[in-house]
Amino acid sequence: MMSHADVNGLSLYFEEHGSGEPLVLLHGGLGAGEAYGPTLPALAEHRRVIAVDLQAHGRTADVDRPLRPETMADDVAALIAHLGLASADVMGYSLGAKVALRTAIQHPEAVRRLVLVSIPCKRDGWFPEVRATMDQMGPHLAEPMKQSPVYELYARLAPRVEDWPTLIGKTSESLKRDFDWSAEVAALTAPTMLVFADADSVRPAHIMEFFALLGGGLRDAGWDGSGRPAARLAILPGTTHYDISTSPALPAAVVPFLDAPLPQRA
Structure with missing residues (x-):
């Protein structure tokens, strides 16, 4: 099922797949819900997956506000x-x-429950060369990036293709933007699973700090x-930050966590 929800001045696109316990699925930057590829149907085998296109991504048109995990988290909660x-x-x-973490x-x-795939809880958690690449990104890349697969996805789905430079x-x-959500992470109440690639963009030392x-x-x-801690950690072999979301190892790692009994609250 495909639909839009009017939330916070945004017409938020989402698709529903399968039935059972609801799982909201949030894509990566410049992507869309369908970019999860084979991971999505694998997750939907025994649950109701709600795949969202975040602000300015996929079939959700942009609105006049910055792209912030905090405001997009409000959209997800709404x-x-x-x-x-x-x-x-x-x-x-x-x-x-990042949006999922801010929602929690x-x-x-x-x-x-919360599943966080390939993200640090503070900006310093990225490798230095990753942060340097982020710092070099700008509107001047909008035109050359039209040769990339992410633009093909955007051009096929976006309600207003001319918004591409604005999205970039x-x-x-x-x-x-700098961020450090360490204190908020330590105070989380939802059972949480962290998933990383063995060749991730996040520093291994930070992965252990996060855990x-x-x-x-x-x-x-x-x-x-x-x-045993309530939190779980998975490192998926043979994956990187750029292909982990479509790896068959991802649902195989995550489904047992989603299916486990919830811990008893004190």
Whole structure:
């Protein structure tokens, strides 16, 4: 099912696939929900996947506001309410993971479980060369980027193809913003899973720092598993930041976490 939801002055496009426990799926920068490729139907085999096109991406037209994970998180929470759901599992990749994380921070009641794929919780978590590339991005790249696969997707789906330079400009501005959400991560209440590539754009030291903020990697779990943290961490072999979202290893890693019993609240 394909539809739009009017939320926060935005006509937010989403598609629904499958049935069962709801899972909101958020794509990466310059992408769209369908860019998950084979991952989407694999996730939808036993759950109701709600694949969203974020502001200015895919079939969701841009509006007069910057691209911010914080405002897009408000859109996601509003969509969950629009669908009449008390809460939903939320999974995001790259930009979508930033939005998913902010949704859990800003609207904890709306997020049942959280899956974050290939994203740091502070800008310093990216490798230096990745940050340097982000700093070099700007509106001047809009024309040459028309030769890329991301433009092919955009041109096929966007309600206003002429907004492409605006999207590149807003994306480049957003990528340059510093952020450090460590304190908010440490206070998360939703069970959280982190997923990274073994050749990711995120520094391995930061991956462990991120996991530790969630209570992971701090002690031995014990022979009976009683010391196991609520959070989970997966490193997917043979993947990078750029192909992890379509790897068959991604749903294989994530589905057991989504299917596990929720931990009892104290």
